[in-house]
Amino acid sequence: GWLGRAAELGGVPAINTGHPGDRAAYVAGTGLKQRLPLIGSCDVMISNFGTNDLNAGALTLAQAQPHIINVWRAGFARGTRVYQTTLGPWVTSSDDYSTVENQALTTSPTTVSAKMAAFNAWLFDGAPLNFPAYTAAATGASGAGVIRIGHANHPLVGVIDLISILESSPGSGKWKVGRTVTDAVITNGSRTVTSASAAFTADEVTARQNIVIQGIGGGSTMVNARLNTRASGTSIDYDGTSPSSQSATGRKLVIGGYTTDGGHPSIRGHQEIAAVMEAVLPTL
Numbered sequence: 001g002w003l004g005r006a007a008e009l010g011g012v013p014a015i016n017t018g019h020p021g022d023r024a025a026y027v028a029g030t031g032l033k034q035r036l037p038l039i040g041s042c043d044v045m046i047s048n049f050g051t052n053d054l055n056a057g058a059l060t061l062a063q064a065q066p067h068i069i070n071v072w073r074a075g076f077a078r079g080t081r082v083y084q085t086t087l088g089p090w091v092t093s094s095d096d097y098s099t100v101e102n103q104a105l106t107t108s109p110t111t112v113s114a115k116m117a118a119f120n121a122w123l124f125d126g127a128p129l130n131f132p133a134y135t136a137a138a139t140g141a142s143g144a145g146v147i148r149i150g151h152a153n154h155p156l157v158g159v160i161d162l163i164s165i166l167e168s169s170p171g172s173g174k175w176k177v178g179r180t181v182t183d184a185v186i187t188n189g190s191r192t193v194t195s196a197s198a199a200f201t202a203d204e205v206t207a208r209q210n211i212v213i214q215g216i217g218g219g220s221t222m223v224n225a226r227l228n229t230r231a232s233g234t235s236i237d238y239d240g241t242s243p244s245s246q247s248a249t250g251r252k253l254v255i256g257g258y259t260t261d262g263g264h265p266s267i268r269g270h271q272e273i274a275a276v277m278e279a280v281l282p283t284l
Contacts, residue, residue, distance in 0.1 A: 005274035024049035024067035045075035065136040076155035098254040184253035209256040
């Protein structure tokens with residue numbers, strides 16, 4: 001994950017109190033009590049909650065906000081400087097996330113993309129809260145009882161904008177894509193990929209970048225794996241559960257994609273977030 005990578009690179013000790021599939025709705029009740037001692041031992045708390053509440057939990061934004069706010073307040077009450085990350089993208093793709101134009105925002109059944117965009121807009125507006133009730137105020141709300149980030153009683157110190165690192169363009173809601181060549185060659189029973197135009201770099205292999213090789217029609221993935229070794233600028237080996245099951249030439253090869261499932265960053269995504277956050281963490 002990006003936070004562990006960034007903390008290690010920046011020499012900042014960090015504790016991960018989350019787990020796969022975690023939701024603010026799980027933590028905001030009795031589950032929070034088990035994490036408070038860990039939260040209280042830190043100077044900074046970074047909340048990445050929201051995606052699973054809005055997606056797997058199928059909560060509306062209004063239903064998810066109270067749980068997320070309660071997590072913020074728990075850190076705030078312990079004297080911790082609390083930050084929230086932006087969420088997304090969350091899309092589907094007809095070509096294995098190799099192009100921007102063939103990504104589609106999720107609109108059914110839970111409109112995850114729209115909910116995440118609304119959450120991000122609320123954060124960018126300073127996460128307005130009705131005080132002293134600590135309920136979410138509408139984006140753009142004003143009045144004597146509305147407080148925003150920067151107010152002494154607001155539980156958030158700031159927003160960490162991950163979406164700007166991962167989006168194809170500001171506000172698109174879609175992922176950046178890796179570089180693409182169209183002359184990949186694979187052989188049945190082999191994990192070797194050759195391409196006269198790919199110019200594979202040692203850095204890509206060291207970083208264990210993802211690769212996707214598309215099959216017949218451009219939409220059927222033949223290989224979805226990680227770079228493993230580099231023989232030359234035109235030849236690499238990948239790792240995976242099995243070698244290629246067919247021989248093919250002239251295939252589309254995507255190197256270093258930012259996601260493989262439309263909802264989570266790939267290795268490259270985590271690495272790029274970590275590279276940005278390495279310098280930021282010590283200043284929080």
